[in-house]
Amino acid sequence: xxxxxxxxxxxxxxxxxxxxxxxxxxxxxxxxxxxxxxxxxxxxxxxxxxxxxxxxxxxxxxxxxxxxxxxxxxxxxxxxxxxxxxxxxxxxxxxxxxxxxxxxxxxxxxxxxxxxxxxxxxxxxxxxxxxxxxxxxxxxxxxxxxxxxxxxxxxxxxxxxxxxxxxxxxxxxxxxxxxxxxxxxxxxxxxxxxxxxxxxxxxxxxxxxxxxxxxxxxxxxxxxxxxxxxxxxxxxxxxxxxxxxxxxxxxxxxxxxxxxxxxxxxxxxxxxxxxxxxxxxxxxxxxxxxxxxxxxxxxxxxxxxxxxxxxxxxxxxxxxxxxxxxxxxxxxxxxxxxxxxxxxxxxxxxxxxxxxxxxxxxxxxxxxxxxxxxxxxxxxxxxxxxxxxxxxxxxxxxxxxxxxxxxxxxxxxxxxxxxxxxxxxxxxxxxxxxxxxxxxxxxxxxxxxxxxxxxxxxxxxxxxxxxxxxxxxxxxxxxxxxxxxxxxxxxxxxxxxxxxxxxxxxxxxxxxxxxxxxxxxxxxxxxxxxxxxxxxxxxxxxxxxxxxxxxxxxxxxxxxxxxxxxxxxxxxxxxxxxxxxxxxxxxxxxxxxxxxxxxxxxxxxxxxxxxxxxxxxxxxxxxxxxxxxxxxxxxxxxxxxxxxxxxxxxxxxxxxxxxxxxxxxxxxxxxxxxxxxxxxxxxxxxxxxxxxxxxxxx
Numbered sequence: 077x078x079x080x081x082x083x084x085x086x087x088x089x090x091x092x093x094x095x096x097x098x099x100x101x102x103x104x105x106x107x108x109x110x111x112x113x114x115x116x117x118x119x120x121x122x123x124x125x126x127x128x129x130x131x132x133x134x135x136x137x138x139x140x141x142x143x144x145x146x147x148x149x150x151x152x153x154x155x156x157x158x159x160x161x162x163x164x165x166x167x168x169x170x171x172x173x174x175x176x177x178x179x180x181x182x183x184x185x186x187x188x189x190x191x192x193x194x195x196x197x198x199x200x201x202x203x204x205x206x207x208x209x210x211x212x213x214x215x216x217x218x219x220x221x222x223x224x225x226x227x228x229x230x231x232x233x234x235x236x237x238x239x240x241x242x243x244x245x246x247x248x249x250x251x252x253x254x255x256x257x258x259x260x261x262x263x264x265x266x267x268x269x270x271x272x273x274x275x276x277x278x279x280x281x282x283x284x285x286x287x288x289x290x291x292x293x294x295x296x297x298x299x300x301x302x303x304x305x306x307x308x309x310x311x312x313x314x315x316x317x318x319x320x321x322x323x324x325x326x327x328x329x330x331x332x333x334x335x336x337x338x339x340x341x342x343x344x345x346x347x348x349x350x351x352x353x354x355x356x357x358x359x360x361x362x363x364x365x366x367x368x369x370x371x372x373x374x375x376x377x378x379x380x381x382x383x384x385x386x387x388x389x390x391x392x393x394x395x396x397x398x399x400x401x402x403x404x405x406x407x408x409x410x411x412x413x414x415x416x417x418x419x420x421x422x423x424x425x426x427x428x429x430x431x432x433x434x435x436x437x438x439x440x441x442x443x444x445x446x447x448x449x450x451x452x453x454x455x456x457x458x459x460x461x462x463x464x465x466x467x468x469x470x471x472x473x474x475x476x477x478x479x480x481x482x483x484x485x486x487x488x489x490x491x492x493x494x495x496x497x498x499x500x501x502x503x504x505x506x507x508x509x510x511x512x513x514x515x516x517x518x519x520x521x522x523x524x525x526x527x528x529x530x531x532x533x534x535x536x537x538x539x540x541x542x543x544x545x546x547x548x549x550x551x552x553x554x555x556x557x558x559x560x561x562x563x564x565x566x567x568x569x570x571x572x573x574x575x576x577x578x579x580x581x582x583x584x585x586x587x588x589x590x591x592x593x594x595x596x597x598x599x600x601x602x603x604x605x606x607x608x609x610x611x612x613x614x615x616x617x618x619x620x621x622x623x624x625x626x627x628x629x630x631x632x633x634x635x636x637x638x639x640x641x642x643x644x645x646x647x648x649x650x651x652x653x654x655x656x657x658x659x660x661x662x663x664x665x666x667x668x669x670x671x672x673x674x675x676x677x678x679x680x681x682x683x684x685x686x687x688x689x690x691x692x693x694x695x696x697x698x699x700x701x702x703x704x705x706x707x708x709x710x711x712x713x714x715x716x717x718x719x720x721x722x723x724x725x726x727x728x729x730x731x732x733x734x735x736x737x738x739x740x741x742x743x744x745x746x747x748x749x750x751x752x753x754x755x756x757x758x759x760x761x762x763x764x765x766x767x768x769x770x771x772x773x774x
Contacts, residue, residue, distance in 0.1 A: 096710055103703035110696040119693070123167035123180070132181055135172050142168040149204070159196065161204035162211070166192050169212045175250025179279055183289065184298050187253055188212050213252075222258030223247075224265075227275040229284045241272045241339050242309040246288055248279040251303045261304075263328050267379045270439040271340060279303075287316060293692035306331065308339045333377050342383035343390075347375070347397045350404055358423075361394040363491060364456040364542070364655065366449060367423035368395045371414055375399045381439040385446055391460050392450040422449040425503060426496045454503045457486060457539040457546075459652040465537050469580060469608035469649050474534035481581045483530060483634055487540040488550050489562050489573030498573040498621065499540055505626050506531070506538045526638070527631040536634065548650040553578070553614055575617040577630060579637045580610045583644060611644040613637070 094101070124131045127141040145164055148154040156164070170188060171177050179185040191212060199207050227235055227244065235242060245261060247254040265274045279285045288307055289297035299305040306322035313319060320338060324330050336342045348357050353369070361367055370382070378386075378397060386395045400408075400417030408414040412421050412430050420442075422431040431449055455465060462468040466475075466482055473482030487502050489495040512528040530536035543550040543563040550563035554574055561572040615633050619625045636642070 096714060097707060100703045100707040100710065103699050103706060107696050107699035107703060110699065115693055115696060123171055123186075126163050126167045127171075133171075135174065135177065138168060138171040156204055158199060158202060158204055158207070161207070162192065162196055162199070165207075165209070166195075166211055169210055173212075173214055173250065175248060179248050179250060179303075182282055182297070183279065183285070184296065185248070185251075185279075185303060187251060187302050222255065222261070223276060223278075225275050227277050227284070228281055232284055235273065235275060236309060236314050238273055239311065241311050241313075241335075242275060243268065243272055243335055243339075244275045244277055244288065244307050244309075246277050246279065246285055246299065246303065246305040246307070248303055253302065254304045257304050257326055260326070260328050260331075264331050267328070267332050267381070268335065269381070271380045271384050272335065288319070290321075293694075308335060310339050329376050332380055336380040336383050340380060340384070342380060342387055345370070345378040345383060345386055345395045345397050347399055350398070350407055353396065353398065357394070357396045362655065364452070364458065365391075366393040366452060367421075368393050368446075369398060369412070369421040369423065370395070371398050371400045371408070371417040371419040371421070373400045373417040381442065385442060389446055389450055393446070420445070424449070424452045425454055425499060427500050428453050428503070454487075454499050454506065455539050457541045457652070459654045461539075462652055465539055466534070466580075467537055467539055467578070469610040469612055469646075471610075472582075473580070474537060479533075479535060480583075481579065481638060482535040482537075483630075483637065484537045484539065484578045484580070485575070485630060486553070486578065487538075487573055487575050488543045488554060489540075490544045490566055490571050491542065492571040492573075494571050495540075495573045498575070501621055501623060501626070502538055502540070502575075504623055505630075508623065508627065509536075525631065526634040527627060530634050536630075542655075545655055546652055549652055552650050554616070556616075575626070577615050577617070577633050579613045579615075579633070579642075581613075581637075581644060582610045607646040607648050609646075611646045612649070613642060613645060 122131060124133060124138075127138060127145075129137055129141045133141075142164065145156075149156060149161075166188075170180065170186070176188070195207075195211055243264075245254075245257075268274060277284055277288060286297040289299055289305075292298055300321075301323060304326065306326075308320045308322065310318065310320065322331065322334055324334055333344075337344065358367060370378070378395075382395070386393075398408075400419075405416070412423075413432050414421060415434060418434070418436055420433045420437070424431070433445065437445075451461075455461060457465065457467055463471045464474075465484070466473040467484035467486065473479045475482065485502070487495075487498055489498065509528045509531045512525075527536060541550060544565060547564040551559055553576055554562055558572065560567055561570045562574045617626065617629055619629060
């Protein structure tokens with residue numbers, strides 16, 4: 077029983093000791109693992125070590141070292157293994173090429189290593205004399221026409237000062253990968269034209285290339301994924317601290333999509349099939365927006381300038397892509413009159429024939445065509461279009477600031493079939509008046525002459541208003557018993573669109589006096605009148621929906637408004653309610669960095685950083701030092717604890733207690749010998765007791 081008890085106590089003591097020293101043991105094991113396995117893999121033998129020469133030796137020294145090996149092989153004094161011959165020959169060919177040697181020495185680039193691996197498999201087991209030489213095909217140093225917009229250290233800062241974002245390709249004249257990527261790079265530059273600046277940096281400009289490269293723990297610049305390497309400077313970024321590196325596939329579609337999404341924060345334009353286009357796009361898009369449908373034969377993502385247009389015109393248009401397939405050609409022809417791809421279709425008001433453009437297009441052409449078709453044929457009166465249409469008492473007409481009187485014909489109503497029919501009627505009215513304005517002088521005696529001339533002079537605008545979304549604005553102009561049939565939420569089945577015209581007039585004298593009374597450079601809101609600067613007169617149409625009757629009524633209103641001295645009536649018009657919220661991409665350039673460096677990007681950066689740190693040769697010695705310090709600290713604490721427990725055992729007085737007692741006794745004896753005689757030790761002979769008195773006066 078005693079032996080079992082002693083064995084159990086020994087096992088418990090061993091487990092306790094291992095637990096106490098667990099941290100230094102783990103640190104020691106990590107240090108040994110790093111030094112024996114990780115560090116050797118992180119610092120393999122260089123090609124200079126294979127040749128047996130010092131690092132950064134000259135080309136002549138490399139050739140001389142190879143000649144020594146070659147002479148031994150040719151003389152037969154030494155027969156190399158195939159793998160050894162391949163390593164030596166590969167190192168010789170790499171280090172005797174000036175461009176390859178430069179890239180390897182400065183940036184550690186060895187993009188031919190895959191060729192070496194293939195050759196090693198191909199000639200496995202074959203004598204070195206049967207290996208075809210040379211192993212590597214030298215790249216041409218002639219840049220040809222694949223190099224353009226080269227950036228150097230001298231002009232780099234001036235390029236960064238531009239407001240547009242910057243995409244840079246770091247390349248080398250000696251890189252076959254860069255040469256293969258050159259055609260794709262041209263296409264990428266074409267797609268980014270107008271939305272970003274493009275540049276190229278050659279590794280020969282070592283200072284600038286090192287500035288754009290990543291840094292190892294040893295300080296050596298390197299490119300993690302080799303060459304070509306792409307880096308982007310978002311708008312407002314002026315240093316390498318905020319640049320973003322591309323780490324994806326080197327394809328046209330992947331690079332342009334990354335740059336447009338991560339750097340420019342442009343919206344993606346999704347693809348739809350013929351089955352999903354109606355329900356997922358047309359039905360869900362805002363009714364006041366023009367629908368832009370792009371047909372693509374390749375299925376490639378939208379180019380950046382298309383996505384930039386989608387961002388710029390988001391308030392006016394919705395965008396969609398469709399992949400063209402020959403089996404669906406008849407469907408698209410019957411539906412949208414599209415013959416083939418590529419093509420662009422603009423869908424406007426209900427019942428209006430789509431506008432179709434076939435063929436390829438560039439940035440400038442597309443911007444022009446978008447500007448022409450951004451509005452519906454009968455534009456909607458909205459918060460963002462009121463000033464542009466000239467239907468705002470705070471602004472001016474479409475004719476300019478010098479025009480004092482202008483008109484706006486507004487069709488108001490809730491979204492319904494009745495409203496769509498009336499919109500079609502007003503589009504016909506607008507079309508007729510537009511054509512009438514081009515008549516010759518003999519035809520100008522028609523009743524439509526005043527309205528046609530006003531439309532041609534941009535003093536007349538036709539528009540429609542969503543009476544449900546803009547109910548306050550609608551009630552302001554249509555204030556009658558039946559206004560609820562037109563404005564506000566639908567109460568019953570009745571939907572009655574109503575037509576009215578507003579005459580706006582500015583008083584030039586009043587505007588000039590207001591400017592004179594206001595101190596220059598000072599604006600006081602309490603001195604401003606709480607009314608709109610332009611007066612308004614409103615006339616409602618109560619006639620039939622016949623087009624000639626409507627034209628006659630509009631012309632008479634304009635004729636009276638221009639010729640008669642009508643009173644000026646100024647008031648405060650309700651504000652139009654914005655129909656659209658701010659889109660995701662409207663946050664501005666400030667969000668670019670946070671978008672590109674989101675959670676996924678940061679996690680990946682942390683993992684890459686940890687991997688790089690493992691290759692630091694200083695980590696192993698630091699872990700070993702930490703292990704030793706931790707071991708010493710734990711041993712010291714355990715030793716002190718063991719000594720203290722021995723002192724605290726009962727029945728065994730310690731030497732310290734005996735010393736304390738001896739010192740206390742010696743101190744007591746000395747103090748008794750040196751103490752003077754007290755007056756209480758003996759009574760003097762002449763001592764007596766003094767009598768006490770009860771009176772204070774005594």
